[in-house]
Amino acid sequence: MSNTSPSRPGYHAHLLQLTYIRVVTLFGIAVAVLFAVYMLNLQINVWLIAGTLGIVALVNLFTYARLHSHWPVTETELFSQLTADAVLYGALIYQTGGATNPFIFLLLIPLLIAAATLSWRFTFLTALLVVLLYSSLMHYYLPVMPLASGHRHSLVALFDLHITGMWFNFLFTVLLISWFIVRLQQTMRQQERRLVQERERRLQDQQLLSLATLAAGTAHELGTPLSTMSVVLHDMALDHPDGELAEDIALLQQQVTACSERLQAMAQSAQQAGRSELTPVTKMLDELLDQWQLMRPEAGYRVQLPDTQSPPLVNSSTQLVQALTNLLNNAADACPQDIGITLSWDTEQIWLRIHDRGPGLPLATAADLGKPFVTTKGKGLGIGLFLTATTLAQQDGEVRLYNHPQGGTLTEVRLPIPATEENPR
Numbered sequence: 001m002s003n004t005s006p007s008r009p010g011y012h013a014h015l016l017q018l019t020y021i022r023v024v025t026l027f028g029i030a031v032a033v034l035f036a037v038y039m040l041n042l043q044i045n046v047w048l049i050a051g052t053l054g055i056v057a058l059v060n061l062f063t064y065a066r067l068h069s070h071w072p073v074t075e076t077e078l079f080s081q082l083t084a085d086a087v088l089y090g091a092l093i094y095q096t097g098g099a100t101n102p103f104i105f106l107l108l109i110p111l112l113i114a115a116a117t118l119s120w121r122f123t124f125l126t127a128l129l130v131v132l133l134y135s136s137l138m139h140y141y142l143p144v145m146p147l148a149s150g151h152r153h154s155l156v157a158l159f160d161l162h163i164t165g166m167w168f169n170f171l172f173t174v175l176l177i178s179w180f181i182v183r184l185q186q187t188m189r190q191q192e193r194r195l196v197q198e199r200e201r202r203l204q205d206q207q208l209l210s211l212a213t214l215a216a217g218t219a220h221e222l223g224t225p226l227s228t229m230s231v232v233l234h235d236m237a238l239d240h241p242d243g244e245l246a247e248d249i250a251l252l253q254q255q256v257t258a259c260s261e262r263l264q265a266m267a268q269s270a271q272q273a274g275r276s277e278l279t280p281v282t283k284m285l286d287e288l289l290d291q292w293q294l295m296r297p298e299a300g301y302r303v304q305l306p307d308t309q310s311p312p313l314v315n316s317s318t319q320l321v322q323a324l325t326n327l328l329n330n331a332a333d334a335c336p337q338d339i340g341i342t343l344s345w346d347t348e349q350i351w352l353r354i355h356d357r358g359p360g361l362p363l364a365t366a367a368d369l370g371k372p373f374v375t376t377k378g379k380g381l382g383i384g385l386f387l388t389a390t391t392l393a394q395q396d397g398e399v400r401l402y403n404h405p406q407g408g409t410l411t412e413v414r415l416p417i418p419a420t421e422e423n424p425r
Helices: 012-038 047-067 076-096 102-118 120-137 152-239 246-272 279-297 316-333 384-394
Strands: 275-281 301-304 312-319 339-345 350-357 396-404 410-418
Touching: 012 047, 012 102, 012 152, 047 076, 076 102, 076 120, 102 120, 120 312, 152 246, 275 279, 279 301, 279 312, 279 316, 279 339, 312 316, 316 339, 316 350, 316 384, 316 410, 384 396, 384 410
Parallel strands: 301 339
Antiparallel strands: 275 312, 339 350, 350 410, 396 410
């Protein structure tokens, strides 16, 4: 019952809650009618009541089936549903004693739901309808107990029955209203939580756009001085073909060439942004570690894989590989020896855990890790972890950092398994 559809617009969640309330109300009325007929021996037309309850059940089934369509639930439709409930409840009360029926407070249920969900105009119309129904039921109804004039005991029995029924009705109404209000509050909290997440995502997108703009401008500005340095170093190499200075010039030329190639790789990565392919997660990890080992040959690591059948597929992209490389670099910066890498998965999620033997996370900045320009390394810019968290969030994944009980930092990456034929759920 908690699986409301957060992506549906309008009053979809409220109408779904109304179908649940109808089920509870139908069950309660059916039990009350059976008790009145077989225990109290009241004169009730069971077939007429059963027909009305059947109409309520059919309306509820039609509403539940309608909720699975793509049409949005409007305020007018929810009002019409509540109006139908008030009329059908009024018909049931008419058949069971009218205003003398202690369950006449069932008419308050549509009004309470309208007051909690609809605008004041529809709430006023619902209140007017409920008052008209109550007033009519005070004069027009089918009695359930004949009043024998001159027999005091019959009046006393009717009064006791009315008081007892009002107590049960009050208890039922309190429970039903409390349940609905709690459900409504949960729905509102879920909507508020989604709004906060969307607001944070938009803020991250703005920060990411600012960083991308800054990186593009910086890359463009670095192209000219790198070209100038390359020309000057080439002339210097011609003037000093031998000696120790020639070795230094060759080293500088190598570094300038590496910077130029890195800028070109950045441009190619930007062109391939958004492209991904389904790859077995173990294959992606092997290729990632091979590339990373070339970048960080001093780093030592050990990999632990699950002893299961074929691994699940993952949406591999340049951004994801770079994000995971950032995490591996952070672990190597903390302590390049004995980095533990563990890969595991179930039917829906993939977990990659990286355990380094470094000093761990400082408590002062642990809560702010993942934000731009927040770093635990003195020479770091605090951008890598932010970009990693943003990249994983785009795939509905996340990254978390903990202080490991055995020392060091545990970095945990969670990625969802895409639903494909190769990845059965």
